[in-house]
Amino acid sequence: MDSTRHVPVLDGIDPEITERLVTRRAAIARGAAVSSTVMAGLAMASVPVALAALSTEAFGQGATLPSDIKTVLDFALALEIFEAEFYSAVLGVSAVTAQNSAFATVRAGVTGAALATLQQIQKHELAHVAFLKAAGATSTLTAADFDFTGGRGSGTGPFAPATTDVAFLLTVAQGAEDTGVRAYKGQAGNLIGNNDATHNAVLEAALRIHSVEARHASRIRRIRRLAAGAGATVRLSGTIRGGAAAAAGATGTPNAAMVSVFDKIYGGTTPESTTTHVVFNGTAEASINAATLANIVGGADAATEAFDEPLTRAEVVEIVQPFFIPTIS
C-alpha cells in the first residue's frame, strides 16, 4: 500500500458511496427536494456523514479536530509511526538505509510463518499511520528519529541484541505490541467527550485499532512459545500472565536495563497482574476482584490473563522515550 496516500476514514462502506452520501446530505441541507423515505434513510446514514467530517477526502485538507481528540490522536500517531518504522527496519524496507542495515543480521533468521506475521503487522501499522493522519493527527517524526536499540540515538542501547537474535527481536516486538494495547486502553476514556457523534466515531476507531494491536501481541507470544524457546508462562492463548517483568516471559538472561523496561511495560499504576476492576451502575461504584469470584477456574493466573490493563500517557512515554531520539511527551 502507498503509505503517502490518504486513506478515507470511512470504513465498511464502498468508497464511491461515501462521497455521494456527503454530497447528497449537503444538497438536502441546501433545500433540495427529497422524499420522506430518503429522509428516513439518511437518518440511518447519519454517522457515516459524521465520520466524513474527519476525512480530509470529504472536506479537503485541514479538517479541524477538537483539541482534546487531537491530543490523543497525535500521541497515538507517534506510537504507530514508532511501530511502523520498527517493523519496516526489521523487514529491510525502511526509507533510511541505516535502519535497515541495523537489522540485517537478525532479518536473515526471520522466515516462513514468522516473516509473514511481521509483514502483516507492518502492513497494519502503516495503515494505522495513514488512518490517523487522514483523521487529522499530525507528527514530524520520520524513520530517522528512532534508535531501536533503546539508546536515544547511540545505536548501542540495551536492546541491541534485537538486531542479531531472533528470540530477542520477538520479545521486543511483543513488548511494543503490548505497550500499544495498554496505551490505547489508557486513552479511550479521553475520547468519550459528550457522547457526540465525533467523539463516538473516533472512540470506535481507536477501539478497532486497539483490538488489532492485541491480535498482533497474541500472535507474537504464540511464535515465541512455539518456536523461540519461551516458557509456559507465555500462554498459547496469547494472553498476559501476571505482571511486572515476569509477564514478559523473556528468554535467556535479560540485562538489568531490559528488565527495567519490561517492568514498566507490564507494571505501572495498574499492573498487568491487576485483578480488581471498577464498574459504575449509574448510582454506585463497585470494585470487583476477579480472582476471588465464585465458580471461576484457573485461579489467579487466569484472572490476570482475562483482563488487560491500561498505561497512563506518562507511563507510555517513559517506556518508549529511549527509542525516540527527539523528546516526546
Next chain:
Amino acid sequence: MSEGSRGLIVERTDDLWRSGTRRSFLKLLGLGGTIVLAPTLFAACDDNDGITDPGSNAQAKLDLSTDVGIFNYAYALEQLEAAFYGAVVGAGNFATLFPDPNERELLTDIRNHEVIHREFLRAALGTAAIPDLQLDSTTVAALIADRATILKNAQTFEDLGVAAYNGAGKQLKDGRNLLVAGKIVSVEARHAAAIRDARDSTGRSFAGDDVVSSTGLDVKMEPAAVLASVTALNLVTTTIGVTAQQSDAATADQPAPAAS
C-alpha cells in the same frame, strides 16, 4: 426484500438489519434510486421493536440505552462463550479430539477466561443481570462435534465478541465502564488471534484481511447484527429482546465473518 438496479422494497423490520439490505439501501440513497417501505413495515414499527422478539415479552431484556444494558448484552455473549468452551473442555473426549497439548492449553485458557468474564459481569450486574441463558442441547452437541468444527466455531465466537465490544464501546457513558469493556475486548482479540493461528499457521490469519480492513481497523458490529448472528446459531432458547435501543447513532458495520 426485493431489489432491482434502481429500486428496493423493504418489507420487514428484520430486513433493515441485514447488512446486505443495508448496503443496498445506502447505495440507492447515494445514487438517487427508489426505496419503498412496504405498509407491513410501518405496522410492525414502534419505538420498542425488539430485534429477536418484542422486547417487553422477552425473558432476557436488554436496555441498550444504559451502561447496565450494554453490560447485560456483553454478559449474554460471555455466557454463550463460557458455555461453548465449557462444553468443549468438559467433554469426556476432549483429550481424544485434541491430542495436541498445545491445543488443549489454548482451549482451556480461553474457557477459564470466558468463565471469569461471565462471573465478573454477573457480579457487576447484580440484581440487574439478565437470567442464565438456556441453550439447545442438540445445537451445542453439533457445535462441538469434532476438532475442526470446534475450532471453526471458536473463531466465529471470538471474532463476533471482538466486533460486539468494538461496536458497543462508544455507547458506554461512564469512563469506568468503558475501561472495563476495553480490558475485556483486547483479551477477546488475543483469543481470536490465537484460535485463527491454531487453525491456519501460515502466519497472517491471526489478523487476516477478512477481519482487519485496509485501514487497519478490526471488525465491529452493532447489537442488532450481533444478535442476528446469535439467533442464526439456533443456540439460545431463552428469548432475548431489546427494550430500548442504544442512545447514540449506529455506525456502519464491518462484520466478523462466520468462519469456514
